[in-house]
Amino acid sequence: MPDTSTRELTFAQAVREALAEEMRLDARVCILGEDVAEAGTPFKVLSGLVEEFGTDRVLDTPISEAGFTGIAVGAAMTGLRPVVDIMFGDFLTLTMDQMVNQAAKIHYMSGGKWRVPMVLRTTLGASRRSAAQHSQSLHAWLSHVPGLKVVIPSTPYDAKGLLKTAIRDENPVVFFEDKMMHHKLKGPVPTGEYTIPFGVADVKRVGTDITLVATSSMVQVALGAADMLAEVGISAEVVDPRTMWPLDEKTLIESAKKTSRAIVIDEGYGRYGVTAELASVISEGAFYHLDGPVIRMGAMHVPIPFSPPLEDLTVPTEKTLFAAAQKLCSKS
Amino acid sequence: MTTLSELPVNTITTKDLWMHAHRQMVRIRLFEEQVNELYTRALMPGLAHLYVGEEAIAVGICEALDKEDYVTSTHRGHGHCLAKGASPDLMFAELLGKEAGYCRGKGGSMHIADPATGNLGANAIVGGSMGIATGAAFSAKHLKNGRVAACFFGEGALGQGLFYEELNLAQLWKLPVIYVCENNLYNEYTHYSETTAGDICARATAFGVKAETVDGQDLRAVYTTAKQLIDRARAGEGPAFLMCNTYRYTGHHVGDINREYYRSKQEEQEWKSTRDPIKLHVEWLIRENLADAATCDAVEAEVREEMKAAVEFAIAASYPGPEEVEKHVYA
Numbered sequence: 074m075p076d077t078s079t080r081e082l083t084f085a086q087a088v089r090e091a092l093a094e095e096m097r098l099d100a101r102v103c104i105l106g107e108d109v110a111e112a113g114t115p116f117k118v119l120s121g122l123v124e125e126f127g128t129d130r131v132l133d134t135p136i137s138e139a140g141f142t143g144i145a146v147g148a149a150m151t152g153l154r155p156v157v158d159i160m161f162g163d164f165l166t167l168t169m170d171q172m173v174n175q176a177a178k179i180h181y182m183s184g185g186k187w188r189v190p191m192v193l194r195t196t197l198g199a200s201r202r203s204a205a206q207h208s209q210s211l212h213a214w215l216s217h218v219p220g221l222k223v224v225i226p227s228t229p230y231d232a233k234g235l236l237k238t239a240i241r242d243e244n245p246v247v248f249f250e251d252k253m254m255h256h257k258l259k260g261p262v263p264t265g266e267y268t269i270p271f272g273v274a275d276v277k278r279v280g281t282d283i284t285l286v287a288t289s290s291m292v293q294v295a296l297g298a299a300d301m302l303a304e305v306g307i308s309a310e311v312v313d314p315r316t317m318w319p320l321d322e323k324t325l326i327e328s329a330k331k332t333s334r335a336i337v338i339d340e341g342y343g344r345y346g347v348t349a350e351l352a353s354v355i356s357e358g359a360f361y362h363l364d365g366p367v368i369r370m371g372a373m374h375v376p377i378p379f380s381p382p383l384e385d386l387t388v389p390t391e392k393t394l395f396a397a398a399q400k401l402c403s404k405s
Numbered sequence: 406m407t408t409l410s411e412l413p414v415n416t417i418t419t420k421d422l423w424m425h426a427h428r429q430m431v432r433i434r435l436f437e438e439q440v441n442e443l444y445t446r447a448l449m450p451g452l453a454h455l456y457v458g459e460e461a462i463a464v465g466i467c468e469a470l471d472k473e474d475y476v477t478s479t480h481r482g483h484g485h486c487l488a489k490g491a492s493p494d495l496m497f498a499e500l501l502g503k504e505a506g507y508c509r510g511k512g513g514s515m516h517i518a519d520p521a522t523g524n525l526g527a528n529a530i531v532g533g534s535m536g537i538a539t540g541a542a543f544s545a546k547h548l549k550n551g552r553v554a555a556c557f558f559g560e561g562a563l564g565q566g567l568f569y570e571e572l573n574l575a576q577l578w579k580l581p582v583i584y585v586c587e588n589n590l591y592n593e594y595t596h597y598s599e600t601t602a603g604d605i606c607a608r609a610t611a612f613g614v615k616a617e618t619v620d621g622q623d624l625r626a627v628y629t630t631a632k633q634l635i636d637r638a639r640a641g642e643g644p645a646f647l648m649c650n651t652y653r654y655t656g657h658h659v660g661d662i663n664r665e666y667y668r669s670k671q672e673e674q675e676w677k678s679t680r681d682p683i684k685l686h687v688e689w690l691i692r693e694n695l696a697d698a699a700t701c702d703a704v705e706a707e708v709r710e711e712m713k714a715a716v717e718f719a720i721a722a723s724y725p726g727p728e729e730v731e732k733h734v735y736a
């Protein structure tokens with residue numbers, strides 16, 4: 074009998090469990106990053122791993138994002154399965170040559186001869202009063218690049234199942250975790266083994282009047298807005314793509330066809346962001362079923378400000394999403 | 406700097422080694438002759454960066470490496486690929502964008518890669534492969550497979566910050582990697598003295614990394630020094646930096662014809678006539694009675710035939726079909 078029991082884990086516990094399980098299964102998996110070992114990262118996501126796996130497999134690096142990301146690329150090509158930890162997603166900028174010109178291209182440029190099975194875990198999300206260099210959600214940047222897979226889970230269940238898939242994948246995978254969810258968000262996680270395939274969206278709530286396509290932290294926002302909408306008699310469906318690439322276009326389009334209205338909501342900048350891509354997929358695939366334009370909601374096109382009342386203005390909230398959804402539903 | 410005359414006689418290992426090294430240098434030179442030809446006949450798309458003049462470095466290093474050891478290369482990478490054991494026919498096919506090429510025609514001159522010879526790939530980002538080479542050394546250490554990685558780069562790459570991050574990491578973790586700097590004096594069209602402050606080797610020694618300088622025109626000096634550094638790395642004693650002073654005979658790329666604004670014809674002529682690595686090695690082979698002029702001429706004739714056949718193979722090979730364009734984006 075498969076073990077079907079579940080227990081409540083935080084997002085961070087789910088991530089840690091995925092890593093621990095994969096490291097037990099596969100001696101090639103190792104972790105590289107700043108303060109990942111005894112400190113278990115500043116967010117304490119990796120606590121306990123070095124005690125079990127030792128400093129040969131959980132390695133504290135210098136503050137050298139390009140340097141250790143590059144090492145992971147070469148190590149992945151030559152027989153290891155490194156998992157790189159980039160503390161804040163903002164520091165992805167320092168890894169760009171290694172990720173964009175190297176990791177993403179090597180399989181193609183070598184005509185399929187070399188593979189780069191590595192995972193880069195990093196964070197996204199504002200709302201921590203961390204200001205402009207510690208609050209960005211840059212997943213659109215990496216989703217733009219062919220050769221990279223991009224994962225953006227919204228629940229502990231998804232985080233664990235998708236991270237296990239990421240570690241087993243033969244390609245470079247970038248894995249985004251909302252830093253606000255790490256310890257605040259809890260959810261049921263099966264006790265037994267499971268993985269979640271890439272490219273399969275999850276309908277987090279079934280509805281009939283409007284589709285809210287939401288990613289990462291915005292899934293909770295969408296679920297909250299859906300509760301508010303229910304009170305005014307609007308039934309919202311919440312769809313989480315879970316992976317930016319590969320992208321499950323079919324589920325998004327089917328949902329929009331069913332509800333005939335769609336809002337796409339994401340914590341990255343709205344301009345040229347993933348919302349533009351998702352909205353375009355829906356518009357192209359469901360145009361004749363739609364009662365209005367697909368609405369995009371993302372972070373304002375400003376560096377994230379420090380001052381709390383200002384920061385709160387920059388990212389979509391339950392309230393702003395509720396208002397936008399109500400307006401879209403009343404228009405048509 | 407170690408010079409020819411300073412080398413102890415016992416560094417002459419075997420006749421076979423020195424003859425093989427000679428043949429490898431000739432193969433690189435004649436390969437490049439054909440590249441020049443293909444490019445000027447407009448058969449080769451893209452850019453061609455010739456390695457002529459620098460052959461002793463690739464050959465000296467790769468002769469000191471084992472087949473399983475890794476190399477990373479640069480935009481000027483044909484010599485490194487050949488020296489590590491690549492086959493000229495598949496290389497020419499790659500240069501022409503043919504499906505039979507090393508990368509199915511998707512990589513081209515600046516991206517030749519070949520797992521069979523430990524070639525992790527040439528790299529068109531100056532300094533871009535320093536992480537990859539260091540990572541290969543990281544996995545060699547982790548998997549305890551005894552391999553070493555050699556990272557080739559031009560002195561232009563000394564400007565890239567990644568280099569210093571990798572030196573720091575490699576020394577901290579005692580990784581078996583040799584950073585081979587080919588100082589051919591010019592970063593594209595700019596003399597390195599205009600771009601490179603201070604002492605080059607001090608960059609490595611500041612991290613505690615062992616550094617050596619050799620005459621890059623002197624095959625035996627490169628080989629012997631490389632051998633010591635590679636043995637040392639393999640024994641777990643950590644990374645090394647090897648500075649090889651050299652010169653590229655031709656332009657930055659084949660189209661770089663008028664070079665007077667950045668270097669003189671006289672300078673080029675001096676290097677070619679007095680510092681040619683193949684000439685110097687042949688003179689030594691003859692002096693030491695390891696070969697006579699006729700043997701060396703015969704090697705050249707054989708290699709010329711090999712290259713001619715390889716080019717014919719590549720020209721006759723077919724281009725990849727349109728279905729190839731979306732293959733290998735993901736593994």
Ligand SMILES: Cc1ncc(C[n+]2csc(CCOP(=O)(O)OP(=O)(O)O)c2C)c(N)n1
Pocket residue numbers: 480481529530531532558559560561562589591592593657
């Ligand atoms: C990061 C980066 N910047 C600029 C270039 C353009 N570029 C190609 S080769 C080159 C000069 C390289 O000089 P060096 O490293 O000394 O190598 P050499 O060509 O002398 O072998 C430049 C600037 C590049 N390919 N990559």
